[in-house]
Amino acid sequence: MDKQHLFxxxxxxxxxxxxxxxxQGESRPRARRRRRRAAxxxxxxxxxxxxxxxxxxxxxxxxxxxxxxxxxxxxEERKLETGRKVHxxxxxxxxxxxxxxxxxxxxxxxxxxxxxEEFSKLKHAHDAAILHKCHLENEVLRLxxxxxxxxxxxxxxxxxxxxxxxxGDGGDAAGAVGLCGGSPSSxxxxxxxxxxxxxxxxxxxxxxDDLMMCxxxxxxxxxxxxxxxxxxxxxx
DNA sequence: TTGTGTTTTACGACCTCC
DNA sequence: GGAGGTCGTAAAACACAA
Numbered sequence: 001m002d003k004q005h006l007f008x009x010x011x012x013x014x015x016x017x018x019x020x021x022x023x024q025g026e027s028r029p030r031a032r033r034r035r036r037r038a039a040x041x042x043x044x045x046x047x048x049x050x051x052x053x054x055x056x057x058x059x060x061x062x063x064x065x066x067x068x069x070x071x072x073x074x075x076e077e078r079k080l081e082t083g084r085k086v087h088x089x090x091x092x093x094x095x096x097x098x099x100x101x102x103x104x105x106x107x108x109x110x111x112x113x114x115x116x117e118e119f120s121k122l123k124h125a126h127d128a129a130i131l132h133k134c135h136l137e138n139e140v141l142r143l144x145x146x147x148x149x150x151x152x153x154x155x156x157x158x159x160x161x162x163x164x165x166x167x168g169d170g171g172d173a174a175g176a177v178g179l180c181g182g183s184p185s186s187x188x189x190x191x192x193x194x195x196x197x198x199x200x201x202x203x204x205x206x207x208x209d210d211l212m213m214c215x216x217x218x219x220x221x222x223x224x225x226x227x228x229x230x231x232x233x234x235x236x
Numbered sequence: 237t238t239g240t241g242t243t244t245t246a247c248g249a250c251c252t253c254c
Numbered sequence: 255g256g257a258g259g260t261c262g263t264a265a266a267a268c269a270c271a272a
Contacts, residue, residue, distance in 0.1 A: 059245060059266045082257075100258075101246055108260080109244095237272100244267075252259075 062102070066092045070099065074106050 062070070069092045073084070080088075080103045089096040 061244070061267065080258080085258095098245085102244095104259080104261095105245070111260090239272085240270090242267100242269080245265090247264085248262095250259100250261085253257090254255105 062094070062098075066094060070102050070106070074103065078103075078107055078110070 069088065073088055077084070080100060085096050085099050085103075088094075089099045092099070094102075
């Protein structure tokens with residue numbers, strides 16, 4: 001039985017059965033698959049189990065060499081004009097229709113891969129934004145706590161000053177704790193914010209703050225790689 | 237060995253461009 | 255109108271875990 005019979009078609013030229021090898025840059029599973037297939041077709045155990053033998057003649061795998069040739073051509077130019085298609089088909093022993101179909105499918109795979117990469121990038125950006133938001137919210141909470149404590153302190157000192165005033169002393173005591181500026185928060189928060197605009201680091205959150213805490217929008221979990229990425233972009 | 241998930245090949249429907 | 259594009263899908267080929 002000759003090779004063409006085994007393929008169930010007349011497109012395939014004998015020379016394309018000769019060599020083995022994998023296309024450049026192909027994924028590991030695909031390479032493994034092709035290796036196993038090559039072993040079966042070529043110098044394997046010779047048990048006569050050939051690729052796709054007896055199957056649907058319209059559904060046959062291309063050889064490694066054919067795929068490699070098509071890949072090379074695809075890398076040069078993703079679109080396929082008639083002349084190139086015919087030439088490539090003749091060169092690889094394929095039907096021009098097969099070449100056209102292969103290019104269509106290859107473009108689809110390429111597009112899908114690009115979309116996947118784009119999605120991955122956006123997801124990382126989204127995760128980083130969530131993390132950023134979380135830290136900002138933590139900062140707000142911390143500042144609110146400090147504000148409350150300071151206001152409490154002011155009230156306490158005021159009441160103390162009031163009792164002193166009632167006992168005949170002057171009214172400068174409140175100014176001594178920074179209230180004269182009219183802003184109770186001016187004694188602590190503005191300086192901190194100016195030093196750390198936007199997202200702040202350890203000065204605000206403190207060295208013990210956990211980067212993994214409080215990410216409700218992300219189901220309470222953020223991967224460490226996100227933190228790394230976040231750091232890479234200078235946000236931490 | 238078999239069930240299952242993934243990849244590859246092929247096709248039809250529809251769209252765009254010349 | 256024909257050639258070639260995308261998109262969606264079917265089905266064969268294949269890998270791999272159980």
